[in-house]
Amino acid sequence: MCDFGVVMSSRLPPLAAEHIFSVSSSSLIDASRERVWSIMVDFESYKERSMTLVTPSNQPLEDQTPSVGKHISIAVNIPPKLGEPGWFGSGSAFVRIEVFDSQNFRAVWTTAGFPHWLLHSERWQTLTVDETNGKTRYETIEVFDGVVAYAIKFFVGGMLRLGFKAAAESLKARAEQD
16 A cells, blocks of 8 residues: 655555556657646646546636646546547546656546545556657556455456556657647
8 A cells, every 4th residue: 555654756656466456558659758748737638538626525626737635536438438438428536646746757646535445546657758769658557456446357447458558549649749
């Protein structure tokens, strides 16, 4: 489990093997980290996903600038895909931003509104420069724990993997546009 009492700038992403279930994806993007970051954190104009900064009681905030401590309401298509909801409609996720590090190009959020024993997830998104070609490497991982994590793994695990892959591909396509 994560300990947010530690200095967040020294934390590393979680190890998938230490959790009940994990989903990850990556993409090599021919754009600067600054460009990719600006797209990744601009929730209002990133139409390929629906994310809104909200109060802890899930009311939209006037200021949609991400920062530590703010909550995000995320619309989730089932099965995960970009655009309109899939066969089963849509669901939602409610998370709290734990790390928003624009100098090191990484963001972390965790589930909110559930006791940890029931459901806890931690999602990391990082941008690094690939040493061999100078392109930006986008990497994301989300780990799940708690009783509900078993149901997530069984019922929507495969669809989450597809959704993570689609999100990485969408970010790449958007960042590489002129």
